Amino acid sequence: MLIYIIPTYECGLNCKSCYSQKYKEIYSECLTWEMFISIYNRFEGKLNRVAFIGGEAIKWKFINEAILFLSNKGIKVSVFTNGMDISRTMPDHVIINANNLLTEFHSDLMINSIEQYKVNRVKVTLRFNIDKSFEKYIGNAIVVSKKYADFVSLSPLFPVKYSEKKVGSNLFMLAQGLIDNKITSRVSRAVPLCIFTENQRIYLEKNCNMRGVCSLPTNSIVVNPDGVSVQPCVELSIIKKLDSLINKSIKEEYRCEIQTLKNEISCECAECAFYKGRKCFGGCLAYK
Numbered sequence: 464m465l466i467y468i469i470p471t472y473e474c475g476l477n478c479k480s481c482y483s484q485k486y487k488e489i490y491s492e493c494l495t496w497e498m499f500i501s502i503y504n505r506f507e508g509k510l511n512r513v514a515f516i517g518g519e520a521i522k523w524k525f526i527n528e529a530i531l532f533l534s535n536k537g538i539k540v541s542v543f544t545n546g547m548d549i550s551r552t553m554p555d556h557v558i559i560n561a562n563n564l565l566t567e568f569h570s571d572l573m574i575n576s577i578e579q580y581k582v583n584r585v586k587v588t589l590r591f592n593i594d595k596s597f598e599k600y601i602g603n604a605i606v607v608s609k610k611y612a613d614f615v616s617l618s619p620l621f622p623v624k625y626s627e628k629k630v631g632s633n634l635f636m637l638a639q640g641l642i643d644n645k646i647t648s649r650v651s652r653a654v655p656l657c658i659f660t661e662n663q664r665i666y667l668e669k670n671c672n673m674r675g676v677c678s679l680p681t682n683s684i685v686v687n688p689d690g691v692s693v694q695p696c697v698e699l700s701i702i703k704k705l706d707s708l709i710n711k712s713i714k715e716e717y718r719c720e721i722q723t724l725k726n727e728i729s730c731e732c733a734e735c736a737f738y739k740g741r742k743c744f745g746g747c748l749a750y751k
């Protein structure tokens with residue numbers, strides 16, 4: 464089982480469309496060590512992967528101890544990070560928000576972090592969030608991915624306007640360049656399929672596992688910094704208390720709400736063949 468832990472919503476940057484800004488005030492305190500251990504105890508025996516997300520998880524004062532603690536228990540640890548800083552203990556995998564790598568403001572610091580992760584044999588995923596104006600960065604995104612990435616994760620920068628073909632073509636061009644260079648690349652979120660031409664869509668479905676349907680509900684969960692409030696995905700704030708999951712699986716607990724969201728339909732989708740064929744429910748549920 465995989466759980467995502469958000470130890471803090473604090474972050475030194477202010478990236479476009481980042482969800483963490485809106486949660487910072489609700490969860491103003493960081494996760495305590497006691498709550499971290501209580502989350503671990505709650506899932507002990509079922510857990511084989513933990514991913515720390517944020518905010519900026521590296522800013523959490525117990526991140527080094529937590530990585531060490533979990534690694535000593537044989538649990539694989541991933542950290543989602545802005546790449547501006549590096550932990551002292553090494554996780555198995557880092558997922559770096561790589562848009563900032565393409566601008567001169569932060570790239571030196573980030574490259575330094577990535578090089579340290581590589582020296583320590585940490586798997587590196589670069590994540591690109593793609594908007595209408597991304598075309599000018601495509602060449603550089605391929606160059607840095609060739610040099611540093613074990614994997615690349617791609618997503619439109621949400622919210623994305625349905626039928627916004629420019630976003631689709633930027634995502635497609637980057638994906639094609641990465642695949643031509645034999646870099647394993649995946650579209651990581653449900654995407655409105657109408658932002659692509661038919662050929663682009665077929666290519667991305669085949670080569671990057673792209674889907675129009677959100678994979679929720681799953682049996683993974685996101686735990687907030689208070690250590691007790693949980694949600695099904697970091698983008699989707701359907702809050703429950705960890706204790707409510709004692710007698711039910713996570714999937715079971717969220718099934719109805721997620722299905723209701725999938726069935727909610729906007730006028731753009733009403734006549735769409737993808738919607739009728741249940742191949743697309745409007746992309747990422749948090750933004751449809």
Ligand code: SF4
Nearest residue numbers: 655657732735743745
């Ligand atoms: S279901 Fe909606 S978002 Fe998906 S392809 Fe059709 S119109 Fe676009």
Ligand code: SF4
Nearest residue numbers: 653677696747748749
């Ligand atoms: S709601 Fe969006 S981000 Fe969350 S799992 Fe679904 S597609 Fe992914």
